[in-house]
Amino acid sequence: MTTVTQRTIVPVPTEEVGDRRRLRGATFDERFDVLGAAAAGLATASLLFGWITPLTGVIGWIVVSYLAFLGYYVVLTALTGDRQTIADRVVTVLLISAGAVLFVALVFIVLYSLLGGTNAFWHLNFFTTDMRLAGPLDPLTDGGILHAIVGSLIQIGIALAITVPLGIATAVFLNEVGGRFARFVRTIVDAMTALPSIVAGLFIYAAVIQLITHQRSGFAAAIAITVMMLPIVIRAADVVLRLVPGNLREASYALGASRWRTVWGVVLPTSRSGLVTAVILGTARGIGETSPVLLTSGITAELSFNPFSGPMISLPLQVFDFVKSPEPNMVARGFGTAAVLLLLVLVLFGLARVFGGRPAGQLSPRQQRRSQLVSQRDALRIERKQKAETS
Incomplete structure (x- = not known):
């Protein structure tokens, strides 16, 4: 019995394909539209606020x-483009505007803080002494924030010693093991990401200070x-480990490596730059926390190196302590x-x-030179071995 297969012939469209859309760069007409619209917008706002209506306010x-x-x-x-072109250009303008607003806000915050603290920056004692012998009425030539800098470094060092191994190990568990418990852990991590910092401070205050240490300290902070x-480190590391190509794991398994050998020798080295980025982002989040430190570390004007005994102030808490004073010198220190x-x-x-901008598997110039040296040594060793065998 013969089966006849019928082929369906798909008609080829005869209409012409339009020009390829430009996603990058700008023509003269596009620049003219932007400049013309900007000039018209400024003129319209100036007319409304200056001539037509009694509106005021820069914002x-x-x-x-x-x-x-x-x-x-x-x-x-719309005069020269279709609907899709209008949507593309308007969305592009909105995205560029959002980036410009964020950049201007960041520059304003940095400059405002730098200009406000210029008077304190000119004095070396601001970085080399503490506030033990300085009061609110003393000039800026007395006192400094050395105790706050040391306290921040000690507290963030202890936090990193706990966060880095625990966070990366949890991210590896979520990606390499999985299962119902992994889904539960991921849910808890997502919930902790949205946890208010004051709640974290209250939890440590009740669980550590009230029940164990009975005093505020740098360790509690x-x-x-x-x-x-x-949660920041876990989520960022989790995303980075998901980006590791699956064929690398399969190749490792095909060569006889175990799961944990594959993780240690393939997955973690491949995602090393991303893991460093996750740790640094978590550090930047933790070093600027004020609410939990306010409840757990205490306020002191003396330099302390012992995080387990007595209060230990940090930079965010020192800012809060300085700016609440009505004295101009204390505000300048803040x-x-x-x-x-x-x-x-x-x-x-x-x-x-810097560390996270390089894709996984891409070597730095130093690593490339080291790899070339190793290859050259291997080539010389193989050549000598071949000469010895032939002789």
Whole structure:
């Protein structure tokens, strides 16, 4: 019995395909539309606020200018483009505007803190002494924030010693083991990500200070910071480990490696830069926490190196203690401390960008040179071995 298979012939469309859409770059007409819409938006807002209606306020003028700019830009784009082109250009403008607003806000915060703390920055004692012998009425030549810097470093060091192994191990468990319990753990981690910092401080205050230590200390503050850092590190590491290609694991299993040997020798080295980024992001989150530290560390004006005995202040808590004073010198010290903390956080985010910007498997120039040297030594060794066998 013969079966006849019928083929369905799909008709080829005869209509012409339009030009390819430009997703990057801008033509002269596109730049002209943007500049023309911006000029028209500024003119419209100026007329409304200066001539037609008695409106006042810089914020309102900026909002009206931007809304008018979007309207004019849609009209100008509609003259030469279709609906899809209008949507693409408007969304592009909105995204660029959002990025510009965030950048301007960041620059404003940094400059405001730096300018406010300029008077304190000019004195070396601000970084080399504590506030034990300085009072609210003393000049800026007396006292400093050395005790706050040391306290922040000790607290964040203890928090990292707990967070890094626990967070990465939990992320490995979520990805490599799985199961019902892993889903439960992932749910708990997601809930902890949205946990208010004051709740974490209250929990450590009730569970550690009230029941165990009976005093505020740097160690209790470090545990509270750990509670805030841990979900950030777990979630970021979890996402990074998911990006490891599955064929690398399969190749390792095919060569006879066990699951944990594969994790240690393949998965973790491949995602090393992403894991470093996760740790640095968690550190930047923890080093700026104020509410849990306020409840757990205590306030002191003396330098302390023992996190298990007595209060130990940190940079965020020192800012809070300085700026609540009505004295101008204390407020200036508070701005200077805030600038130091802000610069420290920016450095951490910069390190995250440097270590996390390189894709998995891509070697740095130093690693490439080291790999070339190893290859050259192996080639010389093989060549010598071949000469010895032939002779």
